[in-house]
Amino acid sequence: MKDTRLLWKLYPSYLIIVALSVFLSGMLVAGTFKEFHRSEVYNDLKAKASMIGLAVVGQNLLGSGRGRLNSYCTKVGDLIATRITLILPDGQVLCDSKKNPKLMDNHRDRPEVKAALSGHMGRSVRFSHTLQKDMMYVAVPLVVDGAIKGVVRVAMGLGAVDGALAEVRKNIFIGSLVVAILAGILCFVIIRRISRPLENLTDEVEMLRAGKRRQRLYLAENTPREFVVLANAINEMAAEIRDRIKTVEAAKGDLEAILSSMSEGVVAIDSQGSVVMLNDASKRLLDIRLQKAEGRSLEEVIAHPQVCGIVRRTLQRGESVEDEVARANGSSKILQISAVPIQNLKGGKASGALLVINDITKIRQAEQIRRDFVANVSHELRTPITAIKGFAETLADGALNDKKNASKFLSIISDHADRMERIIQDLLILSSLEYGSGSFEDFSRINAKQLVEESVKAYEPIARERGVCIAHDLPHDLNLAGDKRLLLLALGNIVENAIKYSGKGGHVAISACRKDGNVVISVRDNGCGIPKEDLGRIFERFYRVDKARSRQEGGTGLGLAIVKHIASIHGGRVEVESSLNEGSTFSLFIPTEPSPYGS
Numbered sequence: 228m229k230d231t232r233l234l235w236k237l238y239p240s241y242l243i244i245v246a247l248s249v250f251l252s253g254m255l256v257a258g259t260f261k262e263f264h265r266s267e268v269y270n271d272l273k274a275k276a277s278m279i280g281l282a283v284v285g286q287n288l289l290g291s292g293r294g295r296l297n298s299y300c301t302k303v304g305d306l307i308a309t310r311i312t313l314i315l316p317d318g319q320v321l322c323d324s325k326k327n328p329k330l331m332d333n334h335r336d337r338p339e340v341k342a343a344l345s346g347h348m349g350r351s352v353r354f355s356h357t358l359q360k361d362m363m364y365v366a367v368p369l370v371v372d373g374a375i376k377g378v379v380r381v382a383m384g385l386g387a388v389d390g391a392l393a394e395v396r397k398n399i400f401i402g403s404l405v406v407a408i409l410a411g412i413l414c415f416v417i418i419r420r421i422s423r424p425l426e427n428l429t430d431e432v433e434m435l436r437a438g439k440r441r442q443r444l445y446l447a448e449n450t451p452r453e454f455v456v457l458a459n460a461i462n463e464m465a466a467e468i469r470d471r472i473k474t475v476e477a478a479k480g481d482l483e484a485i486l487s488s489m490s491e492g493v494v495a496i497d498s499q500g501s502v503v504m505l506n507d508a509s510k511r512l513l514d515i516r517l518q519k520a521e522g523r524s525l526e527e528v529i530a531h532p533q534v535c536g537i538v539r540r541t542l543q544r545g546e547s548v549e550d551e552v553a554r555a556n557g558s559s560k561i562l563q564i565s566a567v568p569i570q571n572l573k574g575g576k577a578s579g580a581l582l583v584i585n586d587i588t589k590i591r592q593a594e595q596i597r598r599d600f601v602a603n604v605s606h607e608l609r610t611p612i613t614a615i616k617g618f619a620e621t622l623a624d625g626a627l628n629d630k631k632n633a634s635k636f637l638s639i640i641s642d643h644a645d646r647m648e649r650i651i652q653d654l655l656i657l658s659s660l661e662y663g664s665g666s667f668e669d670f671s672r673i674n675a676k677q678l679v680e681e682s683v684k685a686y687e688p689i690a691r692e693r694g695v696c697i698a699h700d701l702p703h704d705l706n707l708a709g710d711k712r713l714l715l716l717a718l719g720n721i722v723e724n725a726i727k728y729s730g731k732g733g734h735v736a737i738s739a740c741r742k743d744g745n746v747v748i749s750v751r752d753n754g755c756g757i758p759k760e761d762l763g764r765i766f767e768r769f770y771r772v773d774k775a776r777s778r779q780e781g782g783t784g785l786g787l788a789i790v791k792h793i794a795s796i797h798g799g800r801v802e803v804e805s806s807l808n809e810g811s812t813f814s815l816f817i818p819t820e821p822s823p824y825g826s
């Protein structure tokens with residue numbers, strides 16, 4: 228659309244209206260003036276004709292001969308500046324003040340003469356070929372004794388009138404032009420006065436839109452009331468829009484905060500398969516590196532064909548699809564993908580899909596650990612049960628009578644029963660640790676030196692038996708917070724391992740120090756050590772480096788799992804350093820201040 232200012236839209240039409248009205252009224256005045264002049268001439272001619280008629284009849288000039296008549300006509304005609312013609316009833320011109328009557332046509336058919344001959348006053352305006360100009364003719368009958376004896380016709384040229392009329396028209400035109408110019412200027416000023424506040428208002432609204440006016444429109448003092456009302460309405464509307472935008476932005480901010488704090492990945496896709504929105508977790512889980520993913524197609528953003536396939540299926544069929552996929556970057560992580568159709572408000576075809584991504588690696592790992600654990604427990608229990616069952620059957624089959632073997636078999640049965648008992652005991656400890664034992668309320672202040680001494684005392688007989696020497700040198704002032712029964716259990720396990728895996732002539736050294744808010748109790752031995760590849764797994768349940776040796780030692784493989792649990796209950800941890808054939812050092816970190824589960 229052509230951009231024209233209001234002023235230039237209104238002004239030309241106003242100008243045309245003014246010019247036209249001035250011109251028309253001028254024309255009207257000129258017309259009226261012309262008519263007025265004609266009627267004046269007519270009245271004048273009428274009077275003159277009547278008077279001449281009276282004079283001609285009165286002085287009986289009709290019968291006085293052409294010569295006298297002609298001189299009368301010419302004299303009077305010159306005197307009153309009017310052409311006078313006398314016409315006989317048959318139309319023959321008797322005399323004329325301007326022309327030789329012999330040269331003139333028969334005038335019977337002239338309209339004014341016709342009217343006069345029928346007894347009325349005749350009038351006609353036409354171009355005179357005789358005088359070569361517009362003339363007004365007025366004719367009256369010459370009545371003598373009731374009979375029409377002839378016609379007096381007077382005529383006057385209208386040229387003078389038309390000249391005066393032209394002058395009047397010229398003046399009217401000049402006057403109209405002046406009036407039109409003045410009216411045009413006035414129109415311009417008036418329209419300007421209307422359009423100026425409107426333009427100001429438009430500028431103000433534009434500034435408000437561009438954010439240069441923060442709150443309200445500014446209007447000049449003398450702005451018309453209508454515009455002030457309009458500006459106030461716009462101000463109110465702007466305030467309302469501001470409020471609404473604030474509400475929408477707050478809601479959007481809340482939504483973004485919620486989405487970005489979610490650990491689940493969320494991606495919204497429209498019906499065309501373009502990404503509408505996605506949160507940080509989805510970028511992390513789906514390895515999306517694009518800075519601006521919104522608006523791009525699904526396949527461009529998510530480099531995981533399986534995930535894209537799930538979303539496409541949901542978009543096509545309008546139904547939820549759920550599946551598990553491996554993470555695209557070759558890691559062992561497992562993602563649970565669920566795509567749900569987003570119905571439009573009218574409940575019609577799917578207008579998009581919402582993709583929710585969950586990292587279920589830990590859940591699957593936990594399930595695997597549980598499965599392994601059950602398998603391990605079954606396996607660990609089956610071995611002693613099989614042995615007990617086998618030897619019991621052997622005894623029942625007659626070995627009871629063989630005294631020497633019978634007591635040997637019974638001692639084997641007893642050993643396996645002990646082993647089963649130990650396994651069950653350790654499992655019970657583990658499950659009680661998992662299900663809430665070692666609560667914060669049971670914590671007390673414990674002196675580390677006393678704790679170590681008490682533990683060593685319990686294991687000294689076994690150490691002596693195995694030819695292992697235990698040395699411990701701890702400062703007196705090391706105190707920690709914890710459950711003494713559990714800490715003794717943990718430390719005992721570490722000390723027992725050190726003795727077990729050192730062998731004859733082994734040496735176990737226990738020391739302690741304070742480090743980063745923890746008391747660190749270290750148990751070092753010079754035993755067989757642990758291969759590097761096993762170091763990460765020795766804290767798993769039932770994991771043993773050398774199964775045969777451990778079993779021979781009566782170990783269940785649950786000891787270090789229990790230690791790890793106890794350390795974490797106290798908000799601490801257990802660490803190991805080891806070199807094969809050189810020895811190992813196990814360090815138990817327990818906070819000096821109560822801090823169960825690191826809280």
Ligand SMILES: Nc1ncnc2c1ncn2[C@@H]1O[C@H](COP(=O)(O)OP(=O)(O)OP(=O)(O)O)[C@@H](O)[C@H]1O
Nearest residue numbers: 724725728765771772773777782783784785786787
């Ligand atoms: N000080 C150590 N030196 C060498 N190997 C060790 C030491 N402590 C633990 N290990 C290895 O770690 C494994 C796991 O130890 P853990 O205490 O859990 O089980 P265990 O001692 O075999 O049985 P349990 O302690 O239940 O009687 C052991 O089987 C052993 O192979």
Ligand SMILES: [Mg+2]
Nearest residue numbers: 720724786787
């Ligand atoms: Mg052990």
